[in-house]
Amino acid sequence: MLRVWVTSLLPPIVRLPNRAPARPYLLYSCLKQAERKRAGTGSKVLQIPGEPIRRHFKKSILTVLDCSVQPVTVTEIRQYLRSRNISFHDGYSCLHVPSPFTPERDTSLFIDKTTGRFLCKATLLEGSWEDFQDSMELLDQEGCSYLSPDLLASYLVDSDSDCAEDHVDAIEVCRVWDKAVWFSDLMDEDSHIIKSMFNITRISNSTLKKYGVKCFLPSQSLVFPWYNTRDSRMNGLKLVSAECRNGTVHYFETTYPRLARYYNLFGLCVTGKKETEVVITSRELDSLAVYQATGVTTLSLPRGISCLPPVLLPYLEQFKRITLWLGNDLRSWEASKLFARKLNVKRCSLIRPGDKQPTPLQAFNEGMNLNKILKASLPASHKSIISFRQIREEVFGQLENADQIAGLKWTRFPELNKILKGHRKGELTVFTGPTGSGKTTFISEYALDLCMQGINTLWGSFELNNVRLAKVMLTQFALLRLEEQLDKFDEWADKFEDLPLYFMTFHGEQNIKSVIDTMQHAVYMYDISHVIIDNLQFMMGQEHLSSDRFAVQDFMVGAFRKFATDNNCHVTVVIHPRKEDDDKELQTSSIFGSAKASQEADNVLILQDKKIVSGPGKRHLQVAKNRFDGDVGIFSLEFNKSSLTFSTAKSKQKVKKINKDAETTDPKLTNDQPKQKK
Ligand SMILES: Nc1ncnc2c1ncn2[C@@H]1O[C@H](COP(=O)(O)OP(=O)(O)OP(=O)(O)O)[C@@H](O)[C@H]1O
Numbered sequence: 001m002l003r004v005w006v007t008s009l010l011p012p013i014v015r016l017p018n019r020a021p022a023r024p025y026l027l028y029s030c031l032k033q034a035e036r037k038r039a040g041t042g043s044k045v046l047q048i049p050g051e052p053i054r055r056h057f058k059k060s061i062l063t064v065l066d067c068s069v070q071p072v073t074v075t076e077i078r079q080y081l082r083s084r085n086i087s088f089h090d091g092y093s094c095l096h097v098p099s100p101f102t103p104e105r106d107t108s109l110f111i112d113k114t115t116g117r118f119l120c121k122a123t124l125l126e127g128s129w130e131d132f133q134d135s136m137e138l139l140d141q142e143g144c145s146y147l148s149p150d151l152l153a154s155y156l157v158d159s160d161s162d163c164a165e166d167h168v169d170a171i172e173v174c175r176v177w178d179k180a181v182w183f184s185d186l187m188d189e190d191s192h193i194i195k196s197m198f199n200i201t202r203i204s205n206s207t208l209k210k211y212g213v214k215c216f217l218p219s220q221s222l223v224f225p226w227y228n229t230r231d232s233r234m235n236g237l238k239l240v241s242a243e244c245r246n247g248t249v250h251y252f253e254t255t256y257p258r259l260a261r262y263y264n265l266f267g268l269c270v271t272g273k274k275e276t277e278v279v280i281t282s283r284e285l286d287s288l289a290v291y292q293a294t295g296v297t298t299l300s301l302p303r304g305i306s307c308l309p310p311v312l313l314p315y316l317e318q319f320k321r322i323t324l325w326l327g328n329d330l331r332s333w334e335a336s337k338l339f340a341r342k343l344n345v346k347r348c349s350l351i352r353p354g355d356k357q358p359t360p361l362q363a364f365n366e367g368m369n370l371n372k373i374l375k376a377s378l379p380a381s382h383k384s385i386i387s388f389r390q391i392r393e394e395v396f397g398q399l400e401n402a403d404q405i406a407g408l409k410w411t412r413f414p415e416l417n418k419i420l421k422g423h424r425k426g427e428l429t430v431f432t433g434p435t436g437s438g439k440t441t442f443i444s445e446y447a448l449d450l451c452m453q454g455i456n457t458l459w460g461s462f463e464l465n466n467v468r469l470a471k472v473m474l475t476q477f478a479l480l481r482l483e484e485q486l487d488k489f490d491e492w493a494d495k496f497e498d499l500p501l502y503f504m505t506f507h508g509e510q511n512i513k514s515v516i517d518t519m520q521h522a523v524y525m526y527d528i529s530h531v532i533i534d535n536l537q538f539m540m541g542q543e544h545l546s547s548d549r550f551a552v553q554d555f556m557v558g559a560f561r562k563f564a565t566d567n568n569c570h571v572t573v574v575i576h577p578r579k580e581d582d583d584k585e586l587q588t589s590s591i592f593g594s595a596k597a598s599q600e601a602d603n604v605l606i607l608q609d610k611k612i613v614s615g616p617g618k619r620h621l622q623v624a625k626n627r628f629d630g631d632v633g634i635f636s637l638e639f640n641k642s643s644l645t646f647s648t649a650k651s652k653q654k655v656k657k658i659n660k661d662a663e664t665t666d667p668k669l670t671n672d673q674p675k676q677k678k
Pocket residue numbers: 433434435436437438439440441442463616617618619639644
């Protein structure tokens with residue numbers, strides 16, 4: 001089965017005046033002749049964004065990672081290409097290959113070195129590594145020189161629900177674009193008011209026009225178009241509106257299509273094919289500022305610092321030098337380091353946030369010399385041995401931004417912020433609690449809270465199936481008993497769908513290697529920064545039954561620790577305790593096989609439900625280890641059965657410091673076999 005994403009093979013649904021929308025059509029092909037002969041290639045590594053996944057929900061609610069395909073390495077890809085005498089050029093993030101979809105067979109096809117996914121820039125056909133191999137087989141079978149659109153079209157089937165969604169989007173794009181006006185056509189006074197709202201009074205009308213930015217007067221929004229690189233038709237647009245509340249201006253973005261399917265590298269339509277240097281920013285207005293101040297080629301990312309979708313990498317292959325200037329806070333700095341790895345650090349340099357290096361628009365508005373800031377960018381590649389001089393600025397940045405270093409704060413668990421200080425990238429959190437005490441329910445809300453603040457989250461729920469987990473999360477998200485208010489389902493499900501939330505399809509016993517491979521893949525594809533594993537017992541596997549289970553557990557905790565550090569990604573692992581003693585609360589030593597493993601975790605959280613609990617439903621959350629600043633403590637949680645949430649109890653009990661030395665080890669500990677929930 002070949003699944004490809006085509007933006008241009010079918011006629012557009014609605015035509016815009018002059019420019020026709022070419023919204024991506026999600027197509028499923030039935031390449032019966034090219035049935036896979038190779039074993040294990042029947043399913044996909046990843047769900048294509050926007051694809052309808054769960055039929056029993058009205059709309060697709062889960063973005064699922066299907067983990068059944070073996071990851072491909074760049075060596076295997078190269079070997080395959082050589083074995084078929086396909087010439088290729090080794091690019092920065094992709095291999096450049098002659099496209100089997102164009103008669104010219106020019107090198108317009110890009111194969112991602114990490115995932116094997118391909119994109120043909122000439123036809124905008126997209127697919128997996130298996131799809132590419134199938135296409136090559138089909139080429140042989142058909143005995144033709146290339147796979148023409150006519151030939152492919154006969155194998156392609158539309159996805160009705162996406163077409164319907166595309167149709168609605170295209171109408172809206174058309175309506176907004178038609179009504180929007182150029183700044184040069186506005187009265188000076190109107191133009192000034194709107195520019196002031198967005199702090200762009202210094203951006204000229206000609207810069208705005210060059211980049212196709214219009215103004216949509218009914219909502220006083222800026223309109224950023226998304227043009228198709230192939231034929232300059234319109235794929236969609238982004239509307240940015242400003243609203244003043246309590247003296248502060250808030251900005252809101254709406255995209256067509258919805259954000260998960262919005263892949264606009266803004267500025268690409270005005271970028272020359274021969275340009276070799278580019279500045280990448282996180283906001284369209286920053287790109288306008290950089291361009292106007294310096295004249296350099298500049299692009300901005302479709303979803304800011306939250307992700308760099310690999311599907312965009314082929315468009316950046318032409319650049320020999322990339323400067324990432326993503327913002328003026330720590331999260332932007334973290335994102336620029338992460339994105340540089342995807343882009344290939346050798347060609348990247350980064351602008352470090354600081355007083356003298358604010359966001360591009362701010363720097364431009366303050367009359368700073370942007371060329372000078374660009375010149376001061378730091379190479380992203382670093383040697384393994386460095387001197388303090390090289391990291392001195394970074395140390396200063398950490399001290400200067402102490403609050404940001406402490407991590408993202410939970411909005412629903414202020415007590416947790418008091419003890420743990422926040423959620424930080426690259427850490428490993430181990431979470432335990434007695435059987436059936438509400439571990440999954442709590443950790444679901446704990447992760448949802450962060451996800452709602454923009455933390456790209458990947459769930460590995462091996463015990464509870466994804467539909468049941470999503471039902472819990474959706475209830476916690478809506479803070480409503482949705483089964484009694486089904487009429488509100490769509491409203492909440494629509495909002496829920498926009499969260500950067502992904503699920504692995506694993507269920508039941510799993511092998512740690514395939515789980516780690518999938519996590520690695522998800523980090524690359526979706527810039528995941530928080531992975532939740534619920535729970536570790538499901539990775540113990542049959543092969544380990546004879547060996548010491550605690551040693552195996554230690555090994556796995558070590559593997560997650562390494563993953564968290566290597567990928568600067570937070571991993572939260574749920575672990576069942578060893579034998580529980582009804583009279584005693586759990587402690588760190590109730591969890592692990594050995595002290596070595598407890599050293600691996602940065603944070604240890606325990607959901608307590610025994611001695612210190614007075615009423616039904618009451619729980620306490622104990623922070624038993626906190627490597628960041630050593631503070632440990634405990635606070636009470638109250639369970640709300642209708643919203644399935646653990647709001648922090650408003651009791652007088654303050655955060656209590658716990659004496660770590662009081663912990664003892666229970667020598668009579670036994671294994672706790674995992675049970676799978678239906
Ligand atoms: N504090 C609570 N009071 C009462 N019921 C709760 C509480 N917390 C969770 N529940 C309910 O208890 C059930 C089990 O919760 P959950 O699956 O989160 O527990 P768990 O600790 O993950 O279980 P297991 O040990 O089997 O993994 C769910 O139906 C949940 O709604």
